[in-house]
Amino acid sequence: MRLLLIQPATKHVQDLGVWPADTATAPVVPPAPAKGSFYWLSCERAELESQLPAVQSLLLQLCGTPLLDLHISDLFNAQIPSTFDYTSDYDVMLFRRLEGAPAAPPPAPTARSWRGQPPTPTSLQNLDTAPVGFAVFDELLFSVHPTGCLVRAQHLQRLLAPSTAPEKRSTANSRLPASSADLMLRQLDQMVDGYLNLRRDMAKRIDQWQLALLDPNSRFTDWGQVLQARLALHQLDEICEDQRAAVQDWIDTLEAWPEESSKTERKALELLRVRSRDVLEHIERVIHHVHRMEQSAEAAVQMHFSAQSNRANDIMRTLTTLTAIFLPLNLIAAVFGMNFDVLPLVHKEDGFWWAMGAMALIGVALLVFFLRRRYIERDSLLGENT
16 A cells, blocks of 8 residues: 655645555554645555555544445445445545556558458457546545556656656646545546547547458458457447446536635635546547447448448349340240251351341340440449459
């Protein structure tokens, strides 16, 4: 576990070190030195399981109340969806984040890359998520992260990164979170940005599939990958819907907070509301793009089968028209092939040429007729579409 004391008023972050598992040897944590300061206690889920008594003792000492057993079981649950709950003393936010970073986007597709196997959408198959739990007190933010959480590591690095130049130090310290809720919202925003990056990768891969499906010279066979992509999009839609409901519940609770008397506190509360709406807007943007990608994938599949159906119809129409042209010629040939002694033109020297001329004339006349009626196209006769 890691404990920080964040003092926005003095623009200072004090690292109180790794909190020991043995409560008997744990140092007594001093109270917040000034009004507006707060603690950030962060740990991994395995650490919480092994050091739960120490966490409860620390929360009781700093905030005057421990966590409820129901909320502790929620923090232990690795399969819980994004949700929000509250008590009179603290709020609990559970938010699912991507476990791994999105895969790097593939190279730009070329005409040759579509013929054969389209690129495998690895990022569409690896939508593994894990919950991050937050208990928001007035004087403390308690966060529970999965093992190796990048969000936790990056925020610790930002808060504890030294700045040698005075102007850099002033700029960095001015960005300190103003409260425990503000720090939670910043981490939520970073987690949602991970979904936005994944959405860009998904859009590029679906665009590649669209080009491959609509290429008339390729034979698309990776329907299993398309099905996996659609299932992944449905999964992402469900994740984002739970996130939106949780953040919306947080915003509703935030609106019910009593108005502060001082101008600084009112400004801080308004900043929380603005940041909360910004997180909600990012989630809704992800949902919007997921729906658009689902529609694009479905439209690409429908256009593929429509193009294949039109191509088959063109081939059958051409074959049917050619069969209709040669049908009277076959009839003439069959008539002159009958085993009779008395037939017109059979015993004449130029009878063969008269029959061949009549067959050619009938064939040309039918071909011109079908071309004028647009039963067949000139391109189909030349083989350009086949």
